[in-house]
Structure formats: C-alpha cells, structure tokens
Amino acid sequence: MLLEVRDLKIGFNSRRSRVEAVRGVSFSLEKGKTLAIVGESGSGKSVTSMALTRLLPPSPRCEVSGEALLDGRNLLDLSERQLCQVRGKRIAYVFQEPSTSLNPYFTVGSQIVEALRFHRDDIQDPRQEAIALLEKVGIREAARRFDDYPHQMSGGMKQRVVIAIALACQPDILVADEPTTALDVTIEAQIMELLGELREREGMSIILITHNFGIVDGFADEVAVMYRGRIVENGPSGKVLSSPEHAYTQALVRCIPQIGMKRDRLPVVDYSLIEAEEVAAHG
Numbered sequence: 264m265l266l267e268v269r270d271l272k273i274g275f276n277s278r279r280s281r282v283e284a285v286r287g288v289s290f291s292l293e294k295g296k297t298l299a300i301v302g303e304s305g306s307g308k309s310v311t312s313m314a315l316t317r318l319l320p321p322s323p324r325c326e327v328s329g330e331a332l333l334d335g336r337n338l339l340d341l342s343e344r345q346l347c348q349v350r351g352k353r354i355a356y357v358f359q360e361p362s363t364s365l366n367p368y369f370t371v372g373s374q375i376v377e378a379l380r381f382h383r384d385d386i387q388d389p390r391q392e393a394i395a396l397l398e399k400v401g402i403r404e405a406a407r408r409f410d411d412y413p414h415q416m417s418g419g420m421k422q423r424v425v426i427a428i429a430l431a432c433q434p435d436i437l438v439a440d441e442p443t444t445a446l447d448v449t450i451e452a453q454i455m456e457l458l459g460e461l462r463e464r465e466g467m468s469i470i471l472i473t474h475n476f477g478i479v480d481g482f483a484d485e486v487a488v489m490y491r492g493r494i495v496e497n498g499p500s501g502k503v504l505s506s507p508e509h510a511y512t513q514a515l516v517r518c519i520p521q522i523g524m525k526r527d528r529l530p531v532v533d534y535s536l537i538e539a540e541e542v543a544a545h546g
C-alpha cells in the first residue's frame with residue numbers, strides 16, 4: 264500500500280472554541296489508483312489532504328493525531344525539514360482556483376522552471392524541460408506560451424500550467440482538490456481527461472476531492488464519502504454509485520446532474536434522515 268491513513272483526527276482551537284474538523288478518518292491508496300473523497304462543504308475533505316504534508320496551522324491552533332503512512336513512514340511524525348522532501352516530490356497539490364496557485368508577476372514558464380530547479384537536480388536544460396511539460400499537459404505552441412503571464416491565459420490553460428508545475432516534481436500522489444470547480448463544464452471534462460491520461464502515463468496515484476459525484480464516475484477506483492468529519496461510506500466507486508447505503512451518500516447520488524438537465528439548484532437534501540443515521544452510528 265502506497266498511502267495508509269489511520270484514525271486521522273484534526274481539531275482547530277481558537278480562544279473561545281474548538282472545531283473537530285476531522286473525527287477519525289481511515290483510508291488507503293494503492294499505487295496508480297485513484298481515490299475520490301466526496302462530501303459537502305465543510306465536511307473536512309481539504310484539511311484531510313492537507314494534513315498529509317502539514318499544510319495546516321501549527322499546534323496548538325491546529326492539532327492532528329493518527330497516522331498517515333507513506334511507504335510505511337508516518338508523515339505526521341516528520342519534522343518541517345523532512346516534510347519539505349515530501350511536499351511536491353512525493354505529494355503534490357492542484358487546488359480549485361488556478362490563479363491562486365500562480366504568481367501573476369512571473370511568466371508561466373519561469374514558474375515551471377523554478378519548480379524544476381527546486382525539486383530536480385537531474386535536469387540539464389530547465390527551459391526545454393518546462394516546454395516539454397507544457398506540451399505534456401496539452402498546451403499548444405508551448406514554446407511561445409512559455410513567456411505568457413498567467414493573465415494572458417484562460418482558466419483551463421492556467422489549470423493545465425498548475426498541473427505541469429505539479430508534474431515537474433514527479434510526485435507519487437497528486438491531490439486534486441476541486442480541480443475543476445472554477446471551470447466551465449467543457450473545460451472540466453478536458454481537465455479530467457488530462458488527469459486520467461497523466462495517471463496512466465506517469466503511474467501516479469490521485470486523490471480527487473470533490474463535492475460533485477458526477478466527475479467521480481468512471482474516474483475513481485475507490486470513493487470515500489465524508490460527512491461532518493467522518494467517512495460515512497467507502498468502497499469501489501461503481502458499487503458506491505450504483506448502490507449507496509448511507510442516507511447521505513444516497514442524497515449525493517441523487518444530486519448528480521443528468522446530461523441535458525441544467526442544474527440551477529441542487530435537489531433538497533433531507534438532513535433529518537442523515538442525522539438519524541449518524542446518531543445511530545456514533546451517538
């Protein structure tokens with residue numbers, strides 16, 4: 264097993280209160296496989312993935328416990344210096360809004376070159392390698408685009424650049440946290456296709472975080488459904504999608520937009536049912 268997370272708990276302390284954001288989450292990820300973490304806003308999806316490389320506030324503001332074994336080594340025990348060897352190189356992230364990942368004052372090419380310089384000492388010609396990466400993520404006329412600033416690119420192209428930067432480090436695991444939420448539907452399909460191709464070609468494992476079950480179908484091997492800091496259901500994605508067992512998963516599956524149906528509003532979720540199931544399970 265490449266990654267094994269056991270009983271992960273994350274709590275945020277403020278002067279007046281404490282938020283139990285993640286309340287004992289366990290999952291595993293095999294090499295080359297994709298795990299989708301699905302759940303509504305605030306359920307703890309992002310903080311779960313960020314805990315892996317400690318992209319969270321320091322203790323005591325944020326307390327993390329449990330285990331996250333990468334090749335058998337517990338990431339939660341590593342020092343800041345050791346984590347620098349994991350961030351990017353072993354686990355890389357692509358976030359929702361490409362503009363926040365890119366620096367507006369530098370060309371996209373120079374930002375890929377910087378990632379190469381920082382993470383790779385085997386590259387002879389970083390510029391050439393950066394152009395090759397731009398080509399790899401499907402940017403046409405890559406040599407010319409190298410000198411573009413982020414604002415000269417569309418949202419979809421920027422997200423491709425962010426993915427190129429992630430690939431520059433040759434990570435074992437790519438965490439894609441709502442990678443297409445800021446993009447329109449046709450571009451969403453293209454980015455998901457790109458991620459699928461890269462997974463094949465590079466043998467990467469992917470953790471896909473989304474609140475949209477629609478993009479999970481046919482993309483993820485396994486699904487973990489999160490609700491209020493817990494995984495309420497998990498299993499092979501085909502099985503979870505075709506016969507969801509938990510009331511919350513059933514509600515999410517009903518929310519999958521059908522082709523040709525314009526979605527202005529999400530179907531109403533009956534939370535009393537879900538809560539009853541959760542109270543029955545955890546008290």
Ligand SMILES: Nc1ncnc2c1ncn2[C@@H]1O[C@H](COP(=O)(O)OP(=O)(O)OP(=O)(O)O)[C@@H](O)[C@H]1O
Pocket residue numbers: 275282284302303304305306307308309310311320474
């Ligand atoms: N830095 C922080 N300080 C305090 N609380 C935080 C912090 N980051 C996250 N939280 C809290 O942790 C909980 C889980 O947040 P998280 O961002 O993981 O949700 P999410 O499932 O990714 O939601 P979304 O779909 O909106 O991205 C939320 O209640 C959030 O308010």
Ligand SMILES: [Mg+2]
Pocket residue numbers: 308309310440
């Ligand atoms: Mg999130």
